[in-house]
Structures are given as C-alpha cells and as structure tokens.
Amino acid sequence: GAGVSQSPRYKVAKRGQDVALRCDPISGHVSLFWYQQALGQGPEFLTYFQNEAQLDKSGLPSDRFFAERPEGSVSTLKIQRTQQEDSAVYLCASSLAGQGGYGYTFGSGTRLTVV
Amino acid sequence: GNSVTQMEGPVTLSEEAFLTINCTYTATGYPSLFWYVQYPGEGLQLLLKATKADDKGSNKGFEATYRKETTSFHLEKGSVQVSDSAVYFCAPDTGRRALTFGSGTRLQVQP
Numbered sequence: 001g002a003g004v005s006q007s008p009r010y011k012v013a014k015r016g017q018d019v020a021l022r023c024d025p026i027s028g029h030v031s032l033f034w035y036q037q038a039l040g041q042g043p044e045f046l047t048y049f050q051n052e053a054q055l056d057k058s059g060l061p062s063d064r065f066f067a068e069r070p071e072g073s074v075s076t077l078k079i080q081r082t083q084q085e086d087s088a089v090y091l092c093a094s095s096l097a098g099q100g101g102y103g104y105t106f107g108s109g110t111r112l113t114v115v
Numbered sequence: 116g117n118s119v120t121q122m123e124g125p126v127t128l129s130e131e132a133f134l135t136i137n138c139t140y141t142a143t144g145y146p147s148l149f150w151y152v153q154y155p156g157e158g159l160q161l162l163l164k165a166t167k168a169d170d171k172g173s174n175k176g177f178e179a180t181y182r183k184e185t186t187s188f189h190l191e192k193g194s195v196q197v198s199d200s201a202v203y204f205c206a207p208d209t210g211r212r213a214l215t216f217g218s219g220t221r222l223q224v225q226p
Contacts, residue, residue, distance in 0.1 A: 004158075033213055042119075042204050042216030043159070056213065091158065103149055103161035104214065 002026075004107035006092050012113045013082045021077045021110045023092030032075050033104065034067055035091040043091055049075060082114045121205050121217035128195055128224050136190040136220045138179075138205030146207040148172075148181055148188040149214065153202045162190075162203070197224045 005024040013019050025032050031050055035043035036059075045059040051072035060067070064083075069075040079086055089111045093104035122137040140148070150162040150172070163172035168183035177192045188205060202221045206214040 035216075040219075042206075042218045043214075045213045045215070048213055059213075093159075103164055105161075106151075106159040108158040 004092055004094050004105050006090075006107035006110050008110060009108065010111050010113075012115060015083060015114055016081050017114075018078065018080045019082055019112065021079075021090050021112070023075045023077070023094075023107060025073065025075070025092070025094030026105055027073075028096070029094035029105075030072075030097055031095045031104075032069060033093045033095075034075070034077050035093065036061075037089040037091055037109070039088070046077070046090075079112075082112075084114050087112055087114045119205055119207060119215055119217035121203075121220050124202075124219070124221035126220060126222050128222070130197055130224055130226055131194045132224075134190070134192040134195045134199075134222065136203055136205075136222070137187070138189055138217060139185070139187045140205070140207045140215075141186065142207050142215075145183065148179070149206045149208070150177070150179055150188070150190050151204045151206055151216070153204065153219070155201070159204065195222070195224045197226055200224045 007022045033048050034046040036046055037043040047067045048056040049069045052069050064080045066078045089109040091109045093106045095104045119140045147166045149164045151159045152162045153159050163174040165172040165181040168181050171180045179188050179190045200223050202219045204219045205217040
C-alpha cells in the first residue's frame with residue numbers, strides 16, 4: 001500500500017480484556033517496529049521484526065505483550081489481560097532496512113484506552 | 116545507556132520568528148540522526164536526517180547539523196509559520212536498529 005496502515009484507529013478495552021492491534025506495512029518493507037507512546041511523551045520502542053523474524057523484543061513491558069509477523073508482512077501486537085497503564089497510542093513503523101540512515105514510515109497509530 | 120535530551124516545551128513564537136529546538140544525545144559510535152514531526156491528529160513524519168558528522172539535513176526550511184563534538188543535532192528554522200505548529204522529536208538511531216526518541220517539543224506559532 002501507499003503507507004503504513006494500522007487498525008483499529010481507536011480501541012476501548014475493559015481492564016482484563018485481551019486486545020489485538022494490526023499493522024499493515026508498506027509493501028516490500030523488510031523491517032517493522034512497534035512503539036508505545038504515552039500521552040505527552042515520545043514513542044518508546046517495543047519490538048522489531050526483520051521479515052518474519054523477531055530480532056528484538058527487549059522493549060515489551062511484560063509477558064502480557066506479544067507480537068508476531070508470521071509471513072513477513074502484516075504484524076499483530078497482542079496485549080493480554082489489559083491494565084490501565086497499557087493505555088497509550090501504539091505506533092507501527094516500517095522501513096526498507098534496519099540499518100542506520102533509513103528513516104521510518106509510521107502509521108497513524110492505534111489509541112488504546114483501558115477502562 | 117543511550118538517551119536523548121530535548122528542550123522542554125511548549126515553545127511559543129510569533130509568525131516569522133527564528134526557531135531553535137535543542138537536542139543532545141548519548142550513544143555509542145556515530146548514529147544516524149533524525150528529526151520527526153507530529154502534526155495534530157496525525158502520525159509521526161520524518162522531517163530530516165543526517166548520517167555522518169558535519170552533515171546538514173534540511174527540509175521545508177528546517178535545518179539541523181550533525182555535531183559530533185557536542186553530540187548535538189539542534190533543529191532550526193529562520194522564519195516559522197502557523198502551519199509549523201506541531202510536536203518535534205529528535206531521534207538518534209542508536210545502533211539497535213530502532214530509534215530512541217526524545218520526549219518531544221511542542222511548538223506553537225501564533226499569527
């Protein structure tokens with residue numbers, strides 16, 4: 001596609017509910033990143049994929065967070081048993097390669113509100 | 116560890132004023148450096164970048180120079196417009212193939 005597409009745009013979840021956030025990167029982009037952006041803060045790195053391989057998941061805040069990219073294209077970020085502190089905008093970005101010098105294209109994000 | 120320090124906002128300027136948003140970073144080696152911009156209600160967009168020391172990135176009248184000696188990448192614009200009102204993020208590529216973002220600086224330009 002022309003850009004990085006994320007869905008849903010907004011999600012309200014009751015505490016304890018499981019959620020799944022989808023990211024559809026630019027076609028042909030090898031690298032895919034997930035970031036979490038709390039209100040008034042900069043994005044914080046969650047995890048990184050190169051094709052289908054998850055090369056870095058050091059930013060995932062707990063074992064309730066899980067990400068996958070089974071065919072090296074669409075990725076899903078799953079949050080189990082959501083908590084209020086999970087409320088944030090979840091951003092997906094893709095790039096041609098993960099090396100320095102390449103800027104990323106970001107999606108518009110999914111705003112998750114846990115009530 | 117790697118970190119980014121940006122000047123705190125909001126920065127409020129009148130139209131046509133000169134803009135500087137300071138950014139300093141710590142990182143191993145010589146990372147590529149980026150400025151991203153987030154307009155109200157929109158996702159982050161790459162504004163400009165520099166990949167090695169003394170490089171100057173520029174776009175839409177904005178400029179930033181990669182200063183290795185001071186590990187800085189300050190953003191400047193000679194004459195801001197109301198349409199430049201947004202949040203600006205400094206982000207070095209710290210070598211883990213991901214970006215480390217500053218906390219962002221909100222710019223408000225008044226007519």
